[in-house]
Amino acid sequence: MKHLIIIAALALSAHSLADSIIVQSTTSTKNSGLYDYLLPILTKATGVQVHVVAVGTGQAIKNAMRCDGDVLLVHAKSAEEKFVAAGFGEYRRDLMYNDFVIVGPQADPARVADASDAIDALRRITQAGAKFASRGDDSGTHKKERALWREAAINPDSGSGQWYLETGSGMGATLNTGVSLSAYVLTDRASWITFANKQDAVIVFEGDPTLFNQYGVIPVSADKCPNVNREATQAFTQWLLSASGQAAIGAYQVDGKQLFFPNAH
Amino acid sequence: MPSALLPIRISDLHLIKGGRAVLGGVNLVIEEPGITVIMGPNGAGKSLLLRCLHGLIEPDQGQITLGHRRIADCRKQQAMVFQQPVLLRRTVLQNLSFAAPEIAKTNPQHLMHALEAVNLADRADQPARMLSGGEQQRLSLARALLSQPALLLLDEATASMDPASVLLIESLVRAQSAQGTKVILVSHDQGQARRLANEIVFVCNGQVVEQSPANQFFTASQNPAAKAYLAGEILI
Amino acid sequence: MDVLAEAFRLIITLDEDLFEILWLSIRVSLIALVISVTLSLPLGTYLAITQFPGRKFCILLLNALMGMPPVVVGLMVYMLLSRSGPLGFLGLLYTPSAMIIAQVVLITPIITALAIQVIENLHQEYRDTFCSMGVTGRRAVAAYLVDARYALTTCILAGFGRAIAEVGAVIIVGGNIDHLTRVMTTAIALETSKGNLTLALSLGTVLLALSLLVNALVIGVREYAGKRQYA
Numbered sequence: 001m002k003h004l005i006i007i008a009a010l011a012l013s014a015h016s017l018a019d020s021i022i023v024q025s026t027t028s029t030k031n032s033g034l035y036d037y038l039l040p041i042l043t044k045a046t047g048v049q050v051h052v053v054a055v056g057t058g059q060a061i062k063n064a065m066r067c068d069g070d071v072l073l074v075h076a077k078s079a080e081e082k083f084v085a086a087g088f089g090e091y092r093r094d095l096m097y098n099d100f101v102i103v104g105p106q107a108d109p110a111r112v113a114d115a116s117d118a119i120d121a122l123r124r125i126t127q128a129g130a131k132f133a134s135r136g137d138d139s140g141t142h143k144k145e146r147a148l149w150r151e152a153a154i155n156p157d158s159g160s161g162q163w164y165l166e167t168g169s170g171m172g173a174t175l176n177t178g179v180s181l182s183a184y185v186l187t188d189r190a191s192w193i194t195f196a197n198k199q200d201a202v203i204v205f206e207g208d209p210t211l212f213n214q215y216g217v218i219p220v221s222a223d224k225c226p227n228v229n230r231e232a233t234q235a236f237t238q239w240l241l242s243a244s245g246q247a248a249i250g251a252y253q254v255d256g257k258q259l260f261f262p263n264a265h
Numbered sequence: 266m267p268s269a270l271l272p273i274r275i276s277d278l279h280l281i282k283g284g285r286a287v288l289g290g291v292n293l294v295i296e297e298p299g300i301t302v303i304m305g306p307n308g309a310g311k312s313l314l315l316r317c318l319h320g321l322i323e324p325d326q327g328q329i330t331l332g333h334r335r336i337a338d339c340r341k342q343q344a345m346v347f348q349q350p351v352l353l354r355r356t357v358l359q360n361l362s363f364a365a366p367e368i369a370k371t372n373p374q375h376l377m378h379a380l381e382a383v384n385l386a387d388r389a390d391q392p393a394r395m396l397s398g399g400e401q402q403r404l405s406l407a408r409a410l411l412s413q414p415a416l417l418l419l420d421e422a423t424a425s426m427d428p429a430s431v432l433l434i435e436s437l438v439r440a441q442s443a444q445g446t447k448v449i450l451v452s453h454d455q456g457q458a459r460r461l462a463n464e465i466v467f468v469c470n471g472q473v474v475e476q477s478p479a480n481q482f483f484t485a486s487q488n489p490a491a492k493a494y495l496a497g498e499i500l501i
Numbered sequence: 502m503d504v505l506a507e508a509f510r511l512i513i514t515l516d517e518d519l520f521e522i523l524w525l526s527i528r529v530s531l532i533a534l535v536i537s538v539t540l541s542l543p544l545g546t547y548l549a550i551t552q553f554p555g556r557k558f559c560i561l562l563l564n565a566l567m568g569m570p571p572v573v574v575g576l577m578v579y580m581l582l583s584r585s586g587p588l589g590f591l592g593l594l595y596t597p598s599a600m601i602i603a604q605v606v607l608i609t610p611i612i613t614a615l616a617i618q619v620i621e622n623l624h625q626e627y628r629d630t631f632c633s634m635g636v637t638g639r640r641a642v643a644a645y646l647v648d649a650r651y652a653l654t655t656c657i658l659a660g661f662g663r664a665i666a667e668v669g670a671v672i673i674v675g676g677n678i679d680h681l682t683r684v685m686t687t688a689i690a691l692e693t694s695k696g697n698l699t700l701a702l703s704l705g706t707v708l709l710a711l712s713l714l715v716n717a718l719v720i721g722v723r724e725y726a727g728k729r730q731y732a
Binding site for chain 1: 583584585586589592594595676677678679681682691693694695696697698
């Protein structure tokens with residue numbers, strides 16, 4: 001039985017392409033439509049076919065550690081550096097950035113809009129007894145949010161299931177949940193701008209420098225993972241970091257707003 | 266030419282079902298080449314005896330030989346018609362070709378003749394299970410006869426059937442017997458037994474209590490159970 | 502109304518992306534179905550008509566597998582096909598083949614268990630007659646498969662319905678890669694996560710239409726079989 005499946009699978013796998021790579025990616029870059037815009041340009045310039053698997057940053061890193069990808073494109077710098085230090089990545093480069101924002105109901109019952117900084121914003125949410133929807137999935141956004149709670153010296157887990165709602169899902173699903181429950185949500189700006197089910201929710205807080213959101217790109221180590229398509233991976237990474245790649249990223253707009261700011265230097 | 270499966274010897278046959286001996290030491294020798302009718306009250310074990318003969322049921326004890334051979338060695342020379350005809354979910358003709366694939370290949374015309382013999386030639390391409398009860402049983406008989414069996418077993422094959430079908434089946438059975446096939450049939454119908462039987466085997470409470478030529482059985486049976494049965498009394 | 506209009510628009514404008522996704526959905530599920538059916542019908546028939554020690558356990562196992570959540574199936578197939586898994590060398594992860602494998606694992610127990618039911622019933626009816634006619638072994642299996650054809654068609658279509666509507670397993674092993682492994686259900690999941698609820702629901706409507714078609718087929722087959730006493 002197993003043999004039959006393998007044979008059938010082999011027969012069907014004829015399309016595994018020589019010049020294609022798999023990118024283990026965070027969801028925001030995909031859901032915001034960046035890849036739909038960027039990849040055709042990249043393929044034209046480099047001839048590399050790119051397949052994007054969009055999952056949370058945490059899962060993307062784990063998948064890459066199992067060698068199930070050629071490139072990692074995520075946004076959790078310290079986790080990324082650990083990944084490279086453990087030998088799974090060739091190197092890590094800053095690719096682009098945007099920022100996180102806090103969205104919430106327009107009425108803003110916790111007066112988050114008046115907060116002095118992001119920490120203050122979180123304190124106001126807890127003090128007002130308002131709801132907060134968290135990714136709860138070890139993604140880059142989730143890691144950022146947990147760091148902010150730590151800085152604010154608040155342990156949201158004590159309110160888990162009551163006011164602190166961990167969806168354990170992607171950004172979009174969490175936004176859907178948050179919007180429906182009139183909860184506050186920490187999200188990257190790109191995901192929010194392209195999110196189509198905003199209802200009466202708006203950005204209530206933004207602009208604190210700690211909400212800076214850096215995206216990095218890491219080619220998976222061919223020593224650890226011999227299946228890595230080294231040439232195509234290099235071509236992909238180098239084009240993204242090149243002047244033309246960076247310019248293309250900067251030129252991407254949704255509703256007249258730039259979503260990602262290239263900073264590969 | 267007498268059937269190759271004679272004599273049929275059943276010795277000390279025991280069958281236990283649900284903790285009860287439904288056949289309790291049946292001893293029977295059938296040498297008569299014609300038609301043997303097994304009669305007896307409900308639950309006497311007639312059908313079970315027939316099934317044992319056909320090898321559908323493995324007895325708990327005892328032996329059966331047909332023409333000095335074991336059942337397993339002569340199953341192909343037997344055929345059986347059941348009380349409830351079981352037909353495949355195919356056409357009438359396909360039911361026959363499934364039963365006799367070689368004939369269907371080499372001599373398909375023969376299958377049509379077989380259908381003509383049971384008056385079903387014009388129904389050949391209809392779904393078999395759309396036939397009436399009598400027609401279905403006629404088809405079962407035609408199917409059973411395709412293999413030219415040396416032993417034909419019928420288990421209440423004409424119970425609750427239309428008279429035309431009963432008569433047709435009886436005449437076919439008689440004709441088959443005349444060609445040398447040994448026929449054993451289980452019947453409740455005294456009229457049918459009188460019409461067909463050369464020999465009667467009377468079964469009561471899981472045992473053979475009388476075996477005699479038909480005319481003797483119907484006119485001068487000495488067995489009290491058989492006499493009561495013939496008189497129409499209910500035997501428990 | 503928006504939803505229906507959008508669904509209608511997608512269909513009548515022959516939206517290229519939609520048809521690519523729809524076609525991949527159908528292709529993947531059909532191939533999975535063909536593989537599943539070749540495995541499960543003979544297996545189901547064998548289990549239905551044969552007595553052997555461990556048979557009960559096999560049926561129990563099948564029934565348990567039948568209730569397994571697709572996500573678990575997806576995870577198992579992922580671990581198997583992952584580059585660091587035992588079959589990683591095949592390079593099948595994130596390809597349609599991986600989705601086919603996951604669907605085969607998902608629907609084979611279902612079709613087998615349903616087939617066992619169908620064939621067991623038929624076996625009750627045919628056993629003595631087949632025994633009398635000396636029909637055994639492969640001939641019996643073939644005869645059961647032919648005679649149960651209409652009931653089995655229903656089982657098979659049920660398997661297809663399950664395969665094409667499934668998302669949990671295929672999104673893990675397929676990765677929902679655009680133009681490669683994106684199928685109807687994963688596209689719906691993606692559009693939902695983008696907040697494009699109308700588009701997501703429109704895609705759902707198209708899937709619903711497909712499901713209606715399949716179920717209409719099931720009913721048609723049953724009617725036809727019933728009329729000819731073949732059911």
